[in-house]
Amino acid sequence: MDADLYESFSRDQWRARRAATPLTLDAADLDELRGLNEALDLDEVESVYLPLSRLVNLHVAAVRARQSATDTFLDIEHPRVPYVIGVAGSVAVGKSTTSRVLQALLGRWPDHPRVDLVTTDGFLFPNAELERRGLLGRKGFPESYDVRRLLEFLRQVKSGAEEVRAPTYSHLVYDVQGPEHDVVVQRPDIVIVEGLNVLQVGRGTTSFVSDFFDISIYVDAEVEDVRRWYIERFQTLRKTVFQQPDSYFTRYADLSEDEATAIALDIWRDINERNLIANIAPTRDRAGVVLQKGPDHRVTQVLLRRI
Numbered sequence: 001m002d003a004d005l006y007e008s009f010s011r012d013q014w015r016a017r018r019a020a021t022p023l024t025l026d027a028a029d030l031d032e033l034r035g036l037n038e039a040l041d042l043d044e045v046e047s048v049y050l051p052l053s054r055l056v057n058l059h060v061a062a063v064r065a066r067q068s069a070t071d072t073f074l075d076i077e078h079p080r081v082p083y084v085i086g087v088a089g090s091v092a093v094g095k096s097t098t099s100r101v102l103q104a105l106l107g108r109w110p111d112h113p114r115v116d117l118v119t120t121d122g123f124l125f126p127n128a129e130l131e132r133r134g135l136l137g138r139k140g141f142p143e144s145y146d147v148r149r150l151l152e153f154l155r156q157v158k159s160g161a162e163e164v165r166a167p168t169y170s171h172l173v174y175d176v177q178g179p180e181h182d183v184v185v186q187r188p189d190i191v192i193v194e195g196l197n198v199l200q201v202g203r204g205t206t207s208f209v210s211d212f213f214d215i216s217i218y219v220d221a222e223v224e225d226v227r228r229w230y231i232e233r234f235q236t237l238r239k240t241v242f243q244q245p246d247s248y249f250t251r252y253a254d255l256s257e258d259e260a261t262a263i264a265l266d267i268w269r270d271i272n273e274r275n276l277i278a279n280i281a282p283t284r285d286r287a288g289v290v291l292q293k294g295p296d297h298r299v300t301q302v303l304l305r306r307i
Helices: 011-016 027-033 042-074 095-106 127-133 147-158 223-239 257-286
Strands: 006-010 083-089 115-119 164-166 183-185 190-194 215-220 289-293 299-305
Touching (some): 006 011, 042 095, 042 289, 083 095, 083 147, 095 190, 095 215, 115 183, 215 257, 223 257
Antiparallel strands (some): 006 299, 164 183, 289 299
């Protein structure tokens, strides 16, 4: 990482950036927001996510002022355009929890109460199409996404369209869901877009997904820590979701702990770690904010991009 690009904050230094931002979540809220095997508590919210929500709040105000200035110059009143946040990082690093906590906190600011969350999993090609292309074993790699569809979604959001629909993904059946499950985005104040490769440059197009972001966040950790978290999560799912008869992974439900660990490690090495090293980690320097996690899933350092 290019240290010259970023201002570095220890956990305590970043916590001080909270200023007078009130804590609007309680322990019951965290029970709904916390991911599997993650150490999310009120101290983490106060130390990491409250300052981050304050930063975003200030940015939203600045973007709106700029939009207003442009409207004044053109003597035209455009509809307010949503502020878009991109959240990137590896499988099992905790980016989904980061996105949910941010959504909850930002939605409690009176300036921008309507916050929608869209995950790019919904923009994966369906399993049948991935099989046709020989890509089912590379799900999550850049080529497994319908990038043109994702770009069109973001173009419509940023154009101020009255209503835009985003497809969703079921981790239970391991496939994209039908249109009846779409997320309907109706001109919210903020849209959070969370996914593995959202900071990657485009392939076969002059537009990048990140072109539509007002700020981007990368959730980072050492590879060996993310590997351990992935295996721990796999073991938890083996005892819960994999037990459901309609789960795509039901064949793993009756494995012993040692067998499950071996399979999880194989999946990690063959798919997720390769994708992380080749495609995800190289995009970290493109993020506006980097949240660096320690072995216990807590953020230990925050990097804020200077330029």
